[in-house]
Amino acid sequence: MNYQAGRVSGDTVLIEGPDDPVARRRRRVMIIALVAVAAIAVAAFFLMRGGEKPLAASAASDQAPRVTVIVPGRAAVGRTINANGTLAARREMPVGVAGEGGMVTRVLVEPGQWVQAGQVLATVDRSVQTQTAQSLAAQVNVAQADLTLAQSELQRAQQLVDRGFISEADVQRRIATRDAAAARLKVASATAAEQRARNQRLDIRAPAAGLVLTREVEPGQIISSASGTLFRMAKGGEMEMRAQLPEDDLVALPVGARAMVTPVGSSQSFEGQVWQVSPVIDPQTRQGIARIALRYDSALRPGGFASAVIGGGGATMPGLPQSAILSDEKGNFVYVADKDNVVRRRDVRLGTVNDDSVTIASGLDGSERVVVSAGAFLNPGQKIAPVRGKPGV
Structure with missing residues (x-):
């Protein structure tokens, strides 16, 4: 084994040679350790990125308000x-002019009064019509006198014809004269009766017994068939x-x-x-x-x-506690939770309202999850964490 010696600060240091197997093994271990640390860091990085979305969703779920909901179902109720x-x-009866009209002289009733059938409500000036009626009555008297005279002459002629003083032709002429006088009397009587009926129609009369509701005529007013309704009545009140x-x-x-x-x-x-x-x-x-x-x-x-x-x-209807019912300018409504637990507005029409409950006439079929309370603090489209309650809560 080769060594190199050197002196540093008075000490002798032995340095391993470059071909020492122990040094090579240590370098290999260090490289493997560095690669492992890098791999772990990379894996942790990707795991953190991949888990970011579920964590956010979990946080959002944890932040959703817990709200009590019920499924009301349907029950038989005494429907109101x-x-x-x-x-x-x-039965409202409008009363107007039935005859020729004219100037109103008196109004005999006020709104709120009860009247009988045929009772006069107002009178119309009839000075001209009265003179005409008198004239026609005189013509009737004249026609009656002519008939009486013609009948007398016929009777005398019938007595004399048997004695030969009057011919049969004279008798027939007197019969014709009598019949003509009778016909003129009928015409005069009918004309006089027509005028009397016209005069009676000048008065405004109640068509049936009832209560006077309105009055649209005053004395001195000129009325005619085009004047419209003068009184309104409630038949029988x-x-x-x-x-x-x-x-x-x-x-x-x-x-x-x-x-x-x-x-x-x-x-x-x-x-x-x-x-x-x-x-x-x-x-x-x-x-x-x-x-x-x-x-x-x-x-x-x-x-x-x-x-x-x-x-x-x-009827069978859903029933809800009054706390579930909300209202605004559009009307009554409730909040229902859909399958994704998102609040949705549902317009409803109320049925019977009791002290603590309300029946829903339309808008719900009873299978919805309806927010029982806290609806005033929710908004359509808001996600909630529903908590199932008991119907009738």
């Missing part, structure tokens, strides 16, 4: 329908509410269903009954009218607005 509409006379309902409610609503009607601004409710369900649907609004008959009450004013709760029979 909430509706709004207007009050009106059940009967009232109704014309409730606007969606077509799916109309289909299930039977005639005879009971209803409670509350006029706007009043705390009093009135019992009524559905007497007619609209046979047609408005193609624009997809709504129809249910007409609810009501007894007369001074608080029921035609043209006013009212709300109604109608008993619509039994």
